[in-house]
Amino acid sequence: MIELVLGGARSGKSRHAESVIRSCPGPWTYIATGRAWDEEMAERIALHRADRGDGWVTVEEPVDLPGALEKAEGQPVLVDCLTLWLTNLLLENHDIATATDALMQIMERRMAPLVLVGNEVGLGIVPENALARRFRDEAGRLHQRVAAKADRVVLCVAGIPMTIRRDA
Amino acid sequence: MIELVLGGARSGKSRHAESVIRSCPGPWTYIATGRAWDEEMAERIALHRADRGDGWVTVEEPVDLPGALEKAEGQPVLVDCLTLWLTNLLLENHDIATATDALMQIMERRMAPLVLVGNEVGLGIVPENALARRFRDEAGRLHQRVAAKADRVVLCVAGIPMTIRRDA
């Protein structure tokens, strides 16, 4: 079972994703892709960790997400989130297509439950900043590819998970 | 019956919210939370009022929304909108958590129909402006709390109200 959980800022994405993984027998692995670039980011990461509670093995992996998933094979895994992973790939000049291909291969082989969280960022006005435009395009492409390999895709709005695709 | 109506700019939120309240026996109370900071805002408020038509008692209350709701107990009320209320709380340095707690208490006791409108602002690229980022987070938190107390939550897109949660 692979689920992609999309949503806007503070839409309840992580909480929903955690509840999906918690419904599986543990131990649960949490792959945190965020880098604490600045204080605001460090605070967000700490807040998320406190919200999460006990019972999680946390793995911090800002770049090699496919590798981290391979190591956690056989365990329920929550990836939080694709957006920060993509940010790191972009800012550190990794090849995004290659990294996404590797993620696709892992997803194809994956048997244990996997939930991936992503920020939907493409529904506002076109950003004036060229890097933000590129990021928005890359995020859209990544979400499309991950969605195509997921058994269920959910969009969270105001804390409510709307199922937008579920395979029988 | 409490309904939360979310949506983007010019998505038909207010029109839908008005039609829900108009289906209840009047008189109807309209709580306008907007402050006419500048000409553009004054114009938007006047336009909304003209669109609304007759039969409404308008109450202007930019900050004490819980108090205004208490005074209108027993009447169908439309709150337009949570987003401007939150803007006023933020810009005038009120404690948002305390104000939201007071709103939650009123919602719990509320018997007469209540429809609250909010702008969904969290689905674009992360804003560069720190105040905008904080606003976006606070709006997400507020919508989650209001949604949890509502009987029905609707997301308007292109004038179409999509029901995203409805309690039996």
Place this chain on the structure above:
Amino acid sequence: MIELVLGGARSGKSRHAESVIRSCPGPWTYIATGRAWDEEMAERIALHRADRGDGWVTVEEPVDLPGALEKAEGQPVLVDCLTLWLTNLLLENHDIATATDALMQIMERRMAPLVLVGNEVGLGIVPENALARRFRDEAGRLHQRVAAKADRVVLCVAGIPMTIRRDA
């Protein structure tokens, strides 16, 4: 059959719209409304054309969309996209209400399949730029009017077309 396909950046709107038109007997007309203002835009247009493949008659019409639709009467038509058309109207100071009225009249008379693509841009934070705010409002109004005349309205998220209204 008239369908409005909305969605964010790289959400799979064009691909979905093309598949709807391809399911009709050809030849198919593609009305491209984009102007290649700069290299980035020229690249996007070329990419879309390459993705589209064979079997399409491409008409480039950045401003007179109603006229182009009239000429293509009787053939399945894909309009890609309303957002670029609106951008051109706005930047070249055309009267948007008049142009939209003309589009509505064509849609009312239209018998052959028509699919119109539009970018949903109203779900982010209010832009600081006044032109962007006006554009966002105009786009919302245009989508509401087109949606009201469509038989089906779809919102694409991560490549998944969510039907948000379908007439029997």
